[in-house]
Amino acid sequence: MQIELRILRFDPEKDQKPHEQTYTVEAGPMDRVLDLLHKVKYEQDGTLTFRRSCAHGVCGSDAMLINGRNRLACKIRVDQLKARRITVAPLPGLPVMKDLVVDMEAFFAKFRSVQPYLQADSLDPDRERLQSQAERAVFDDTTKCILCAACTTSCPSFWAQPSYVGPAAIVNAHRFIFDSRDDHADDRLTILADRDGVWRCRTIFNCTDACPRGIHITQAILEVSSRIVEHQA
Amino acid sequence: MIREHEALVVGAGGAGLWAALELAKAGVDSAVLTKLYPTRSHTGAAQGGVCAALGNQEEDHWEWHMFDTIKGGDYLVDQDAAEVLAREAIETVIELEHMGLPFNRTPDGKIDQRRFGGHTRNYGEGPVMRACFAADRTGHMILQTLYQQCVKLGVKFYDEYHVVDLLTEGGELGSGGRAAGVVAYRIADGQLAVIRSKAVLLATGGFGRMFRVTSNAWSLTGDGVSLAYRHGLPVQDMEFYQFHPTGIVGLGILLSEAARGEGAYLLNKDGQRFMERYAPKLMELAPRDMVSRAIVQELRAGRGIDGKDYVYLDVRHLGRQKIDEKLPDITDFVRVYQGIEPYTDPIPIQPTAHYAMGGIPTNIHAQATCDAANTVVPGLYAAGETACVSVHGANRLGTNSLVDLLVFGRRAGRQMVLDVKGQDMPDVTDAAAEPVRAEIEALRARPKGERKEAIRKELADVMMDDVGVYRTAEGLESARTKVAELRDRYQHVSIDDKGTTFNTDLLEAREVGYLLDCAETMVAACINRKESRGAHSREDYPERDDVNFLTHSLATKGADGAVALDYKPVTITKFQPKPRVY
Numbered sequence: 001m002q003i004e005l006r007i008l009r010f011d012p013e014k015d016q017k018p019h020e021q022t023y024t025v026e027a028g029p030m031d032r033v034l035d036l037l038h039k040v041k042y043e044q045d046g047t048l049t050f051r052r053s054c055a056h057g058v059c060g061s062d063a064m065l066i067n068g069r070n071r072l073a074c075k076i077r078v079d080q081l082k083a084r085r086i087t088v089a090p091l092p093g094l095p096v097m098k099d100l101v102v103d104m105e106a107f108f109a110k111f112r113s114v115q116p117y118l119q120a121d122s123l124d125p126d127r128e129r130l131q132s133q134a135e136r137a138v139f140d141d142t143t144k145c146i147l148c149a150a151c152t153t154s155c156p157s158f159w160a161q162p163s164y165v166g167p168a169a170i171v172n173a174h175r176f177i178f179d180s181r182d183d184h185a186d187d188r189l190t191i192l193a194d195r196d197g198v199w200r201c202r203t204i205f206n207c208t209d210a211c212p213r214g215i216h217i218t219q220a221i222l223e224v225s226s227r228i229v230e231h232q233a
Numbered sequence: 234m235i236r237e238h239e240a241l242v243v244g245a246g247g248a249g250l251w252a253a254l255e256l257a258k259a260g261v262d263s264a265v266l267t268k269l270y271p272t273r274s275h276t277g278a279a280q281g282g283v284c285a286a287l288g289n290q291e292e293d294h295w296e297w298h299m300f301d302t303i304k305g306g307d308y309l310v311d312q313d314a315a316e317v318l319a320r321e322a323i324e325t326v327i328e329l330e331h332m333g334l335p336f337n338r339t340p341d342g343k344i345d346q347r348r349f350g351g352h353t354r355n356y357g358e359g360p361v362m363r364a365c366f367a368a369d370r371t372g373h374m375i376l377q378t379l380y381q382q383c384v385k386l387g388v389k390f391y392d393e394y395h396v397v398d399l400l401t402e403g404g405e406l407g408s409g410g411r412a413a414g415v416v417a418y419r420i421a422d423g424q425l426a427v428i429r430s431k432a433v434l435l436a437t438g439g440f441g442r443m444f445r446v447t448s449n450a451w452s453l454t455g456d457g458v459s460l461a462y463r464h465g466l467p468v469q470d471m472e473f474y475q476f477h478p479t480g481i482v483g484l485g486i487l488l489s490e491a492a493r494g495e496g497a498y499l500l501n502k503d504g505q506r507f508m509e510r511y512a513p514k515l516m517e518l519a520p521r522d523m524v525s526r527a528i529v530q531e532l533r534a535g536r537g538i539d540g541k542d543y544v545y546l547d548v549r550h551l552g553r554q555k556i557d558e559k560l561p562d563i564t565d566f567v568r569v570y571q572g573i574e575p576y577t578d579p580i581p582i583q584p585t586a587h588y589a590m591g592g593i594p595t596n597i598h599a600q601a602t603c604d605a606a607n608t609v610v611p612g613l614y615a616a617g618e619t620a621c622v623s624v625h626g627a628n629r630l631g632t633n634s635l636v637d638l639l640v641f642g643r644r645a646g647r648q649m650v651l652d653v654k655g656q657d658m659p660d661v662t663d664a665a666a667e668p669v670r671a672e673i674e675a676l677r678a679r680p681k682g683e684r685k686e687a688i689r690k691e692l693a694d695v696m697m698d699d700v701g702v703y704r705t706a707e708g709l710e711s712a713r714t715k716v717a718e719l720r721d722r723y724q725h726v727s728i729d730d731k732g733t734t735f736n737t738d739l740l741e742a743r744e745v746g747y748l749l750d751c752a753e754t755m756v757a758a759c760i761n762r763k764e765s766r767g768a769h770s771r772e773d774y775p776e777r778d779d780v781n782f783l784t785h786s787l788a789t790k791g792a793d794g795a796v797a798l799d800y801k802p803v804t805i806t807k808f809q810p811k812p813r814v815y
Contacts, residue, residue: 011732011734012734013732013733013734014732030570030571030572032570041738042684042686043686045729046684046728046729046730046738047729047730047732047738049730049735049736049737049738050737051737052451053269053273053275053450053451053452054273054275054277054278054450054451055450055451055486056278056484056486056566056570057565057566057569058277058278058370058373058562059269059272059273059274059275059277059278059450060272060273061269061270061273075569077569077572097421097734097735098734098735099735101735104270108270108392112384115385116381116384117332117333117381117382117384117385118332118333118378118381119385120331120333124328124331126327127327127343128327128330128331128336128343128344129330129331130341130342130343131338131342132338132342133337133338133340133342136335136337136338139335140335140368143335143367143370143374143377144370144373145377146272146277146373147270147272176333179333179335181333182333214565
């Protein structure tokens with residue numbers, strides 16, 4: 001079938017502001033949006049610019065706004081979109097560098113700000129640290145994050161207040177706060193109790209809907225906020 | 234403006250990141266360059282596990298792991314390197330756990346382990362539980378964990394800097410010169426940066442994108458291998474390329490061997506577990522080269538499903554709980570990319586191009602070497618899939634790619650720490666960027682020519698069809714002719730995007746050039762190896778020939794630009810070559 005692909009384009013070397021460009025491509029129902037973008041780039045217009053790498057939903061390069069929702073272009077099929085017209089735009093809320101490519105620096109800086117690494121105070125034992133299956137299960141979900149930014153850039157609180165640390169950073173803090181091997185949960189809770197921390201979350205659930213890894217992000221944020229309340233009490 | 238660091242790491246997958254950690258811990262001024270963001274590296278796509286003889290589930294020994302690696306590699310493995318691999322697998326996995334990697338756990342809280350192809354107890358008696366894992370996202374967790382530690386230690390990253398040239402001093406790499414730094418293209422704005430350095434580690438991964446059906450990311454275009462080759466270094470064992478048996482039909486997306494490790498079956502159209510005819514002892518857990526050949530044999534005999542070019546991977550009998558707990562990602566892939574429910578339906582699969590056993594020759598310290606005497610190239614290192622140390626020989630066992638990048642990434646970092654001391658900074662100036670600047674400007678300025686994608690597609694077709702699971706002299710000769718034709722056409726490639734901002738059109742055109750180098754050397758090495766060993770299966774020479782070919786190939790760029798082949802001996806210590814049956 002023929003699909004009409006409407007892509008929001010912007011080349012800072014040529015354009016004053018973003019503009020929509022329409023391409024028609026032949027597609028099958030099992031084609032992913034990434035396949036369509038490749039068809040455009042390789043057969044019609046090599047200037048179309050987007051990031052991609054693994055092409056199966058594990059590297060997080062190709063998050064973009066597709067038919068109004070943040071998704072990975074490699075993980076959404078044409079038949080799932082149930083439309084002959086597909087709109088594609090860059091992730092909202094981050095500066096656009098070119099076409100579908102946004103500047104990720106601020107996003108990664110927020111990730112780094114929550115101490116996203118294990119901090120164990122005891123000396124490393126000769127063998128592995130022991131951890132029960134139940135202890136591990138508590139943070140299993142948040143270890144799935146691929147830092148694609150689909151969640152943070154779908155969050156109205158982030159749009160309204162770009163200094164908000166955002167869902168992705170909280171997910172990565174959660175992953176360590178709830179890891180039984182870590183001794184510095186309190187440091188992260190202090191960081192996230194800041195005015196730009198978890199309290200900016202309004203439980204809108206956009207992040208959870210946007211996550212291509214199916215992480216229960218809003219729940220993770222609520223678990224962190226509860227822990228802050230306990231910590232402060 | 235010229236920049237400098239004592240040590241540079243090119244590539245931010247597992248090997249590069251671990252090397253960077255060693256450099257940072259030692260306080261060496263160093264930096265990592267990546268054409269992606271570090272967390273986008275393809276180590277993150279590894280699924281099933283990382284083997285180490287921890288013995289958490291049952292008796293195991295590193296000597297068994299060493300033996301399996303050597304036999305799995307059809308005795309082309311350098312056994313001193315395999316010993317290092319199997320021994321240090323244990324300490325690197327433990328160190329990863331200390332860094333925070335969330336391994337699955339046994340009921341008593343230890344790292345959980347499962348079965349994997351070719352990994353056996355007591356030198357081949359039967360499968361052993363050796364693969365440590367985090368669900369079926371082990372590579373993701375390794376990549377995340379190493380990157381987290383890099384953040385903790387404040388490692389310097391050049392994100393989205395595409396390395397486009399390797400600098401040398403005192404001659405080319407194979408003729409007495411040393412590595413002296415890199416030229417990197419900043420993707421954001423097209424600026425070229427010259428970064429000089431005393432030590433350069435190439436950890437840029439493989440080159441699976443030269444094949445039509447591949448598990449590899451778009452980024453895997455052999456950049457490091459090609460740049461070293463262009464600067465006079467030989468590339469080793471290029472004829473050995475692994476086809477993983479279970480890729481999603483058409484797309485090539487990997488469905489981990491962990492499925493079979495957990496008990497999944499392979500079935501032909503008659504519902505028969507056909508591996509019983511090829512590897513009666515290990516069945517579905519035979520090494521990948523054998524399973525891929527078995528699948529192709531089944532297809533040729535008309536036993537593909539509905540007479541088509543695929544067979545089934547069946548996980549239904551594992552039950553929902555095991556599937557959800559241990560194989561969540563790959564079953565998600567099946568739902569998304571095939572529209573099939575693996576709880577209730579078998580999964581159509583076919584072999585997919587997966588891993589380069591060959592690459593830049595190194596010794597066990599990850600130092601690049603340039604000849605049959607293993608002469609070290611000063612300042613140049615390689616680790617991970619880019620390197621050929623050689624621990625995989627003619628065929629890599631499942632999980633050993635991760636073991637390789639952990640063990641030899643760590644060794645590379647430590648060796649660089651030692652080697653940069655007392656070394657002078659190379660005398661390199663900004664002018665060093667001029668050759669590659671001229672290439673880039675010529676590409677940008679070329680008004681009208683052929684699209685790069687046509688060349689890449691035709692390359693991918695010929696490599697898949699003629700340099701795949703089975704090879705013949707006839708097919709290889711036609712591949713050689715075709716690759717040469719594509720090389721000629723590549724001289725006239727042109728791009729649509731002439732700008733400087735985030736010009737992926739331009740960088741992808743360069744990547745096609747790297748793939749052509751890798752393909753050309755692969756085909757030449759295939760033609761010359763008139764035997765079948767591991768992943769290199771010649772239909773016209775079906776037997777292994779230890780008299781003539783128990784030897785590593787070295788392919789060097791000759792003065793006329795053609796590939797020149799040489800050979801170097803395999804290091805054999807503990808295990809004499811034997812027939813390889815499972």
